[in-house]
Amino acid sequence: MLASHFCLLARHAGAKLTPTLRPLGSLGAAQLAEPAVDSSPSILQTSFAFAVDSAQLQDERTISEVAVEKAAEVEAPRRLPASQLGVPVQVLEEFQPPARSPTDLPDWMTSKAPIIRAQPLTGLRMEDPMLPVPRFTPTVRKSRPQPISLMEGLKKVQEEAKAKFNESVEIAINLGVDPRRGDQQVRGAVVLPHGTGRDMRVAVFAEDEAAELARSAGAEVVGSEDLIEAIQKGGAGAIDFDKCLATSTMMSKLARVARTLGPRGLMPNPKLGTIVEPSGIAEAVKTMKAGRVEFRADRGAVLHAAVGKVDFPVEHLHQNLGALTAAILAARPKGIKGGGMTGYITGATLSSSMGRAVPITLPSLQQALNAVKRR
Known part of the structure; x- marks a missing residue:
């Protein structure tokens, strides 16, 4: 019990205690020693050597009560003013961190930090310099262009062809087939009415x-x-x-x-x-x-073919596309459900050699096919 009191005393007083404890049976008639206090500006060191004499043992007080009384006597010097203990007053003052303004913050904590983009690009942009990183900025995804008619698409491709050479007009057709199956491979050749240029x-x-x-x-x-x-x-x-x-x-x-x-x-x-x-x-x-143009569906069931040059008349390109579409329909596998272009041709885009893709509508491609059949 005495040991627990001494530990409690050391925790409250901030002192370095060196208690000397002996078994109760070894306590003799030695006088109870007064604590020796060594004052210093930084650390208060106290050494204890307790002994209980026969007079105190005969007293009605218990040993725990005596220990509490001695603890109060040891704690009394700590409550003295700092001037009496010889410790400078500024040492006992609580540390106050220096005041900092928002402009003194490092760049990584302010809006000067680079914007961090993450996928998906969603979130809020933090403009407050007091807010930490990471900061996210929302982005607006570009919507895909709507399909247009075949004639309009050919004119647009010719207008956007800006290369220094005579670019080719190409078409990419998405097919509803599985090229991994041997009975659904699409391959063939066609002679274009106006050539490839x-x-x-x-x-x-x-x-x-x-x-x-x-x-x-x-x-x-x-x-x-x-x-x-x-x-x-x-x-x-x-x-x-x-x-x-x-x-x-x-x-x-x-x-x-x-x-x-x-x-x-x-x-x-x-x-x-x-x-x-x-x-x-x-x-x-x-x-x-x-x-003569050869065509074949690739692993992604996409068929690519060139149908002329950008300096061709639009009517010639239109007829070449109709002939190519007729040859692709003639190579339709038997296992595809539906008839004609239904379930077989799912999409088509036009482009020049160095230009961007222009989606076209399937009904306009069917009209080009019908025009070739009527000739």
Whole structure:
């Protein structure tokens, strides 16, 4: 019990206590020692050595009452004025932090701090310099442009074409198919009525008489074994043509360069009409140079194709788009529900080579298709 009183005394007085405690059985007739007080400006140190004599033990008071009385005697010097203890008055004053104005705050606590944007960009902008960071600013999302008619879209694309070269007019059509399924792949080719406006370099893999017919029809590159060996040695650097045709007798030899031609879309394919008989090689070359366009849906079920140049008349671009739409509908997979464009073509956008996309309405695309059918 005495130990608890001493600890309580040390907590209240702020003094460093060094009590000397001994068991009650070892207490003799020694006089109760007075506490020795060592005053200093910073720390009040007190040492205690308590002993209870026989006279006090015979008193009616208990040992706890005696301890409380001695604690009051030790606490009395602490209540003396600071001047009597020899401690400077300013040491005992409570610390007051220096006053600061709002202009003295660092930048990270004021509105000078950079605005922190987070996703999603929602919240309030804190203009009060006393408010801490982070600060958020709301943003207004740009609404997507509304689809317009095909004729208006073509005129808008021509007006916004500002590049220094003659840009191409391209269309991107969203299809409601799953390209991962083999029965829903969309692929084909079409000859545009007014061409693409691009000079196509055509290569023909043929021999003997078919090679001569290809040269007379205007093919830029004609060869057989020599052309295959040149592509094998030079790789992509030896490819100096845009389209490729081949006779059926050359397909077994083209297997050696399939890894070079295939990734670039140049490998002849019977579905695209690029594998022809020797008798029809001349007509195939003329068709390829006239404006034959190949299309294929990518992994995202989006079909991209170029339908002309921005300097084409609007009517010519309109007819080219109608012919392309008719070829895409002809390649519609059988597993798609609905008829015509329903459930198959879900959206379309026009753009130039360096311009932004302009969405067009599907009914106007259907009108272009009907105009081609009536011709």
